[in-house]
Amino acid sequence: MSLSDSVGNELNAIVCTNSPESVLEGTSFAYAGRVTAEGDGLVFECFNLARRYVGKVEPQYRNTTNASHYFSRLTLEEWEAAKWLAIHHMHFELGPVLPGLLSVPPAQVDVVLSRVLQDLHYPENPEAGRKARSRVARILKAISQEKAQFKQLFAKGKGFDRWAQGFGCFQSATC
Structure with missing residues (x-):
């Protein structure tokens, strides 16, 4: 699959869809997100991949002190x-x-x-x-x-829902 953003950056990758979230594997990275059809093409939604995408990056890099x-x-x-x-x-x-x-x-x-x-x-x-x-x-x-x-x-016993409610994220349309 070949993707490009609005400024000409291109990414060639394989999309694995055996889980609820698709995984885009390009060069040496794997990004979790969603692949959706838009017009005649496909769009990969991923927050940190490029300027236009929304989602979450999940790098597979060993965090080692050595x-x-x-x-x-x-x-x-x-x-x-x-x-x-x-x-x-x-x-x-x-x-x-x-x-x-x-x-x-x-x-x-x-x-x-x-x-x-x-x-x-x-x-x-x-x-x-x-x-x-x-x-x-x-x-x-x-x-x-x-x-x-x-x-x-x-x-501290506060789950994400309670923490986010403290900021009004679940009750407000602005979040």
């Missing part, structure tokens, strides 16, 4: 695929927090993350490798903190 060891054992092809999967995972877990965490403008996040992972796997010098390990450790720590805050929210 990321440098994980990346250093990969072949060049495996590393390139894992690099982009890791970047998608970081976007999924941290979203708008990433630019502040990396101290870069939002448009530079992917470039910086790609360089950090490049330096982690193939450092130009020992200092670049140390900086990359430090940045990855900071990102993994932020991911752990985000997950801990989320778990803490639900561990």
